[in-house]
Amino acid sequence: MTQAEGDDGLCVAHGKPVRVLSTFDANEVRGMIEQAHEWSKQGLYVVGGLSYEAAPVFDAALPVCMPHNFPLLEFHAFEPNQVSVLGKSQLQQLPSASKFMPWLDQQTAQRYQETYKQVRQAIEAGEFYQINLTTRLKAANPRLDAWAVFQHLYASQSAPQSFFLRGSVFNAISLSPELFFRWDGNELQTAPMKGTRRPVLGGLDVLSDSEKDRAENVMIVDLLRNDMAKVCQPKSVQVRSLFDVMHLPTVDQMTSSISGRTLPGTTLVDLFEALFPCGSVTGAPKSQAMLRIAQWEQAPRKLYCGALGVLSPGGGVQFNVPIRTVIEQADELEYGVGSGITWYSTASDEKKEWWQKTTFLREATCDFQVLETLRLENGKWIHLDDHLERMEGAAKQFSFLFDEQRVRLNLDAVAHKHTHGVFRARCLLDACGDTRIELHELEQDLTPVLLRLANSAMQGKPEFVLHKTTYRPEYEYFQNQANGAFDVLLFNSQGLLTETCRCNVVFKIDGEWLTPQICESAGTYLLPGVLRARLLRENTIRQTTLNVQDLQRAEEVWLINSLRGWVPVAKVVDVHDKVFFSAN
Known part of the structure; x- marks a missing residue:
């Protein structure tokens, strides 16, 4: 586990935990929280947390989408001699960003627009005045150790509530800047975070002057004050500061601070019953916002937006709100991101905020345009x-x-x-x-070019073949086989020709101009080039399936794209210089 301790480094527990609590059963959650707190009072460090979907344990009126393969609660206990502070200079060598796959939003643009429209209608109807709508980004597991991934991301954004847990069926990699609550048995502190802006060059603080962000923040402050009042002594709940700005490498965040003195006999379960989940990740009123979240998101949040924290020897506790959090499970990495939407929000601004909150993640792993x-x-x-x-x-x-x-x-x-x-x-x-x-x-050379046939089938992800992006590892791999040729001709696992690394391709066979077709059932994917599309519309060329053997039937071979137009091919050879086509 790891919990950031100011600027001194990371508090790390080494070795196997001496005790573990983990459950998928809602009926066991309360008892396990009590047990975990008791272990900390007995002198153990206890680390772990609760999934967002544990909310109905504390209030049946809070609906969620229940996960099928993820625990509602997990805590690990360690002896004090297993815990030490790891300085930032002691962080291990970081993995290369090239080890990671791109992060892809699981929500389509159309789905986002439809949901946003429903949000506006619900606010207008008075269902709620703020809702925290989220999505999930997913990436293939890079097969790196989760602790190494955490260090890599922590170096990019060393947020004050960072946390790592190697769980039973998951790993939690949290770079959260948001404190959920801190409690020493008497004083309760929360620091809700609501309001985001990209940093402005020159250090100008535009976030603190934003009326929209201040309004969002104060809505959640009021919600948290009311939640805290359930477990705090009368008149003890005070807003210590409003609209503070936390500067992170890629975003500025608005946060406020609230404190209160808890009632005698208050337990940790009582705190979760009053506060969980944090209002900053639900909306207000909480129950109606969560009802709509369950309907519109249609997927569990798991630890994202739940709580992760440390129960220290003696019973003091501190939990974060697991935003900016990666969940590693099986062959997949999952990262939740969202924002608070009010009547004054716009769909484009909220989507921009979502992407701004992923900047540190994408830049540290695999960003693309x-x-x-x-x-x-x-x-x-x-x-x-x-x-x-x-x-x-x-x-x-x-x-x-x-x-x-x-x-x-x-x-x-x-x-x-x-x-x-x-x-x-x-x-x-x-x-x-x-x-x-x-x-x-651009230097235009009309000399017929040499084309080299790839030495193996192209296995690119369809979305990165059908759409042009800067994420081109497979194309770069094959382009390295050019060995003096102008370009490399690609084919799929069935031996069907597709395209080259930079162009579409046209063959003249039996007097007809033919180009490889896109066929999902045959696994034939290629970039639908702009010039190719125009020639198809004009009936100048026709799509069909073409294989490597068809090269020997070709009368002419041309490369086409809108940059260079038609480029004649003089010869097609393989990596051993065997000739498959020659214009002579």
Whole structure:
């Protein structure tokens, strides 16, 4: 386990726990919390937490989507001599970001828009005035040790409530900045976090002046004050500070601090009964917000938005709200992200906030952008509408923000500065909808080119083949086989030709112009190129299945894309220089 201790480093427990509590049974949760607290009073360190779906244990009026293969509670107990502080300088060598797979949003762009519309209708109908709507990002397990992954992410964002737990059927990797509650048996402290902004260059603090974020924050402060009053002495609950701003590497967060003195005889179970789950991750009123969350999210949150913490020797406790938290289970990593939505929110701003909260994660693991490669000729973009249509499709696939007008304005600004000459442009769109344009002079060579046949089948993930992005490990692998050739011709596991690393391909066979077709049942995936699409619409070329043997039947072979147009192929050879096609 690990819990951040100021700037001194990480408090780490070594070796196997001396005792473990874990349950999938709601009827056992209360008793296990009591047992865990008793162990800490007896001198043990106890670490662990509760899943969000444990909420009905404390209040049957709080609905959830129950997980099928994830514990509601898990605590591990350690002897004091197993615990030490690990300084930041002692962190081990970190894994390379290339070891990770991309994070993909499990909610489609259409589903998000539909749900957001329902949220607006519910707020207008008076069901609630704030709801914390979330989604899940998932990535394939990189087969790295979970502790190494935690260190890697902690180096990117050493948040004050960071936490790691190697569980029975999961690993919890939490970089949470939010304190749920701290309790020493008398004083109870909470620090709800609500309000997010990307840091502004120059250090200007725009978050603290945001009326929208202040309104969201004070709604949750009021909710937490009421929750605390259930277990605190009359008039002891006080707001210690409002609208403080916590600066993290990739976002600024607004937080407030509340404290109170608990009633005599208050137990840890009582605290969970009054406070769990934290209002900052539900909305207000809590019960109605959670009802809608269960209906609209349609998936369990597990430890995300639950509670993770440490019960120290003597009985003091501290729990975080597990936001910015990765759950590793089986072959998958899962990361929940969301935001508080009010009447004054907008769908695009909330989605942008979601992606901003994942920036540290994506940059530390595997970030990617949607990509379009365009031709700029004498100040005019070639086939611009088609490129933007394809970019929008990719943005929807990956739930990226996309504003066509903004992209056009950026492209127009570049075009106005380059009215003479031919250029190759890379237009990059990130998850938050920001674009960057890279421009290089294009040298056009009409000499027929050499094409090399790949030495093995292409096994790329369909979404990263059908949509153009900067995540291209399979393409880069095959391009390295070029060995002096202009490009590499790819085929799938059934021997069906698809495309090259940079172009679509056209074959003239029996006098007809043919191009490989996209066929999901045959596992034939390729990038639907802009020029390819235009030629198909014009009936200049026809789609069909083509295999490696068809190369020997070809009268002509051409590469096509909107950047270079039609590029003649002189010869196709394999990695051993065996000839499969020759124009001579």
